Amino acid sequence: MSLQDENRSAPTATDVRRWRRYLADERAEAAVYRNLAARRTGEEREILAALAEAEGRHEQHWIDLLGDRAGRPLRGSWRTRVLAALAKRFGSVFVLALMQRAEDRSPYADDDDATARMAADERIHGEVVRGLANRGRMRLSGTFRAAVFGANDGLVSNLALIIGISASGADRHFVLLSGVAGLLAGALSMGAGEYVSVRSQRELLDASAPHPEAGQAVADLDVDANELALVYRARGMTEIEAQAHADEVLGGRTVPSATGPDEHEAVGNGMSAAVSSFLFFASGAVIPVLPYLFGLEGWAAVLLAALLVGIALLGTGAVVGVLSGASPLRRALRQLAIGFGAAAVTYGLGLLFGTGSA
Incomplete structure (x- = not known):
């Protein structure tokens, strides 16, 4: 039996306290994600539910290590419990931003009792939450x-x-x-x-958007010359990417589209920004x-x-x-x-x- 296995079979009181704390925090974090998911719909709801499920796997790891030593469930850290309450009542971008920081501070990378997969999960969870929080920031920015x-x-x-x-x-x-x-x-x-600032930004975005009637010209384009590829190159695609996308459009496998995200939502509305x-x-x-x-x-x-x-x-x-x-x-x-x-x-x-x- 290895030294690590012996330590696992007879953990110290300090180990048990640390594992029980991890277990409580995992349960609390899963509650945050479940509460957030309950206030979302569609793709965001599925992503948050998947995060809650992943925290459940981490929870099971500590339950397995503790065995009979798990005892009565501890309460999660005050920070996580507050986040769970906020998520249940508001489900706002503030909760996601705070959870992003919580995931980034995970101690698993420096704890031998946590698996490398768990540490990697926490790092990736931080990126997932960062992406969800960014969606919220875009909506209210x-x-x-x-x-x-x-x-x-x-x-x-x-x-x-x-x-x-x-x-x-x-x-x-x-x-x-x-x-x-x-x-x-x-x-x-x-x-x-x-x-004036917001209106000017929106007008600049409108001026950069594809002309609404440009798509009607696709049917009459010269397939051999394929000047549609120039459009996509001008909008930021590489020559190879632009040619491939243009071929798909001309072949009827996809529809003409602009490249890049619609930034109007991030800019906001001129009147609401002025009043605010x-x-x-x-x-x-x-x-x-x-x-x-x-x-x-x-x-x-x-x-x-x-x-x-x-x-x-x-x-x-x-x-x-x-x-x-x-x-x-x-x-x-x-x-x-x-x-x-x-x-x-x-x-x-x-x-x-x-x-x-x-």
């Missing part, structure tokens, strides 16, 4: 981008404006008036700019104004405004981090540093050019 960046711009620009004016020695009413003016001007500018940008910029810009609205002034108002904006910046940064599959904490701190850095610069300029220097 246009409007969501406008909302998140609108709120962030409102927070940073109005905090910087208010702190700069406060540092110049202006009274509370002037600071408040400047904050409200900055809110309205910025929200209108953001909304208009977002509408306007509303979220305003919601962000109003936060640093609140202390002045409630009668505070001087350092008390500045510090409270900075505190409120800091909390909001941490929130928007964390949301962006979750959706991008990156560390929410790192993105939150980066957002905070950028916002407070801009405010510090304008505060310094306010001191430099304020009423005290006149």
Whole structure:
């Protein structure tokens, strides 16, 4: 009997605790995928159900190792249990993005008690979830981008404006008036700019799409010259791929099609992006104004405004981090540093050019 087999036959208490934890996490992850699948249809439902089934195989591995030592089922980690609850009630792209991070952090690659196949499964699961999360990001990217960046711009620009004016020695009413003016001007500018940006992107995509009547010319093309292949080469196929696809079209085995995905969904709708940008910029810009609205002034108002904006910046940064599959904490701190850095610069300029220097 090998040393490994002996260790397997008499696991230590530490081994048993670790295996039971793995077992609980596998059960919790399977519950996340089942709950997500219940809120999906079609292909996404099948993919998520397959992931849940794979987690069940991993679960069985730890049950076999534990044998009679499995004991009463443990609860999964708090993070996975929260994800399972969110998946059951919302089934959103946020859950998929967090599951992507969870799969990427799998410890199986460094654990001799997990098989190489299980470690490979976890790595591939991460890629599958990444693909599903990306579908969700594509569906909401246009409007969501406008909302998140609108709120962030409102927070940073109005905090910087208010702190700069406060540092110049202006009274509370002037600071408040400047904050409200900055809110309205910025929200209108953001909304208009977002509408123009999205509309321009969609128009560029429309200009790049195949002409709707181009397919009618296929029947009359010269089969020997096969200029249809030039169309596919111009759209990114290699010469061999373009020739093969053109031959299929001319042979009636397939229909003419554009190459590459339809990107309109990722760009979003111009009006919805404009409205989101306007509303979220305003919601962000109003936060640093609140202390002045409630009668505070001087350092008390500045510090409270900075505190409120800091909390909001941490929130928007964390949301962006979750959706991008990156560390929410790192993105939150980066957002905070950028916002407070801009405010510090304008505060310094306010001191430099304020009423005290006149």
